[in-house]
Amino acid sequence: MRTHPRGVRSTIPLRASAAAAAGALLLSACGSTPQPSTGSGASAAGGGGPVTVEMWDWDTTSVPHVVAAFNASQQDYRIKLVTPASNEAAQTNFQNLMASGGPVPCVVKGFTGLTSVVAEGWAQDITDIVKAKEAAFSSGARASAEVNGRYFGLPSGVDAQxxxxxxxxxxxxxxxxxxxxxxxxxxxxxxxxxxxxxxxxxxxxxxxxxxxxxxxxxxxxxxxxxxxxxxxxxxxxxxxxxxxxxxxxxxxxxxxxxxxxxxxxxxxxxxxxxxxxxxxxxxxxxxxxxxxxxxxxxxxxxxxxxxxxxxxxxGRTNPSFVPKGCEHPEAALAYALFAATPDGIAASKDPESGAIAFPAQIADPSAYTEGIVPDGLFGEPKAQVGKIVVASQQKVIGKFxxxxxxxxxxxxxxxxxxxxxxxxxxxxxxxxxxxxxxxxxxxxxxxxxxxx
Missing domain, CATH: 3.40.190.10 (Periplasmic binding protein-like II)
Structure with missing residues (x-):
């Protein structure tokens, strides 16, 4: 596991539910942080074209292909991909953006623990939109995206041990x-x-x-x-x-x-x-x-x-999240759902190696193990190794x-x-x-x- 840079001062209170003010959880220091402007470069709904939102992800192997396939697959949304140099660069750039109050992206690949992101006041509570679609994701993926029983992250692939x-x-x-x-x-x-x-x-x-x-x-x-x-x-x-x-x-x-x-x-x-x-x-x-x-x-x-x-x-992960200030969290969820479909998974294929991004976020990735088990390493058939991988994924804890x-x-x-x-x-x-x-x-x- 790589060393992550040290965090910044927490200033925004975390609420367990927007509908339950009496039970608000003040989990960080009192104070205020400049709120970013909304828009994310998005077109107004019904304004004559698809809604465009920005996504930050430093993966240059599979994500650009999935984004292109998503954009071609429907007319409601367009993802504009921004590629930070690294996990650390994404965190630094995002902290600066939130402090300045500039326009925010609508999807940010998780660069640190979700609870830290929530405690900073950076992530939207997207429970209402995720609940309706959570069956598309594995139990471990769902668990990884929750804080105190609410979805503050997008269900993301959790790599099981x-x-x-x-x-x-x-x-x-x-x-x-x-x-x-x-x-x-x-x-x-x-x-x-x-x-x-x-x-x-x-x-x-x-x-x-x-x-x-x-x-x-x-x-x-x-x-x-x-x-x-x-x-x-x-x-x-x-x-x-x-x-x-x-x-x-x-x-x-x-x-x-x-x-x-x-x-x-x-x-x-x-x-x-x-x-x-x-x-x-x-x-x-x-x-x-x-x-x-x-x-x-x-x-x-x-x-x-x-x-x-x-x-x-x-197994645990840092899930992607939707920042506060994004006006179209439904676009972020639409992308996450597409990435979990056969078309989205197929689009992740590396043009050079032919390997796909293993869909650890779906309930049954059995159909995709052939491409991830290498030849020659194991004494047993690749299919048997694949069964171990899938069985592990289906029992992954996801939450820590x-x-x-x-x-x-x-x-x-x-x-x-x-x-x-x-x-x-x-x-x-x-x-x-x-x-x-x-x-x-x-x-x-x-x-x-x-x-x-």
Whole structure:
């Protein structure tokens, strides 16, 4: 997971429902932010032509083709695509735009956690229009777009985690592939005795830990009346802490960094690592860079805890949103719906590689797995791997609250995680430090909260 820039001061109160003023949730500091002008370059409805709205998205591979197909598919709306240089550039440009009160786009690709966007007062509540069309999207996609039971985001694809295991290594060591996290801990010492690590924990990347906390039922942030509730030491998180601490303390893991991709791939390829958690988009990189272990790998569903077999599959995303000031949120939803249709998915095909953008936002993406499973990487048929991907997508959790200051605390978590992985502190100490950082940050921003 890349490091995101630090956030800005929250100044706009978040309301749980526009129709329920008495239950308004003042989740950020009191104050005012210049409201952007409306229009987004849109034509007036019924004004002699399609309504034109602006969309920001830094994807230059598939999105331009989907936009062109959408514009050609109907006469009601036109999307004008603006391509920021990166996630970070989009955030900077958008913050400046909202501060200046200039005309806003009607679709902005999510550049940070949705709760942060809502707490800043940037996103429209689009519940009324999404509710009528939500059946077009998977449960995980819908969950990703909600804050406090209201839609502030467009249901977006959530990439589910599954696991790639080196079956040749498991067969050689003579231990079964784990189906639960308890079983993974049980076989870890036997793998280590054979010179094989169970997982790779990069010092800069705590995303696997967040995934386990999510699957274990952790809620680091929640809305509690008129304030946030912060708890990075709840039952689910403590369970994840205990799991990873055992791996670290017993030296059952490696610490190859994602900053050196050639070395990382070479290590994964060496037969010294048993398990690789991943999402569908990682498969191509492994297939391209592995030399000696192709065909040794098998795709398996993500392990669960033995006592919570139906906990769901880790996965979260930053959904696109409709900024306040956009007069035509229905145009944004129309585009999102088109992108989830067979025509929209077909339009996402990369002209050079022929690959489509996998439609993780739809309920059943079975028809599209053939194009994402690479040749040669797995020992089982591509169709079987595709079934694992689809089954994972259909159970993806999608929702994990990141609070009003994600951009501030995530870099702190990276720092504290790195120290814990290096054995300089325990993981519990790391999470205690991050929670202290969060409360201090919220105090400085005047945001109300409780702990626990």
């Amino acid at each position: 599954f696991m790639m295991v080196n079956k040749a290594v498991y067969d050689k060591v003579g231990v079964p592939v784990p189906k639960t996290w308890e079983e993974l801990l049980a076989v870890a010492p036997k793998l280590k005795a054979a010179g094989v690590d169970s997982l790779n924990l990069p010092g800069e990347d705590p995303s696997g830990f967040i995934n386990m906390a999510q699957q274990s039922g952790a809620e680091w942030f929640a809305i509690d009346g008129d304030r946030w509730r912060v708890n990075l030491l709840d039952k689910g998180t403590l369970r994840a802490i205990d799991f990873y601490q055992k791996l670290i303390d017993n030296d059952w893991v490696s610490n190859e960094t994602y900053k050196d991709r050639p070395a990382l791939y070479a290590y994964f390829d060496s037969g010294k690592l048993a398990n690789v958690p991943l999402a569908w988009w990682s498969m191509g990189g492994y297939a391209t860079n592995f030399k000696q272990s192709k065909g040794d790998w098998a795709a398996v569903t993500n392990p669960t805890w033995a006592d919570t077999p139906d906990a769901g599959v880790p 609250e990141t609070g009003p200051d994600y951009n501030a605390w995530f870099p702190e978590l990276q720092d504290q995680w790195g120290k814990a992985v290096a054995g300089k502190q325990t993981l519990r100490q790391a999470l205690e430090n991050v929670q202290q950082f969060i409360t201090s940050d919220l105090d400085g921003k005047g945001i109300s909260y409780t702990v626990g």
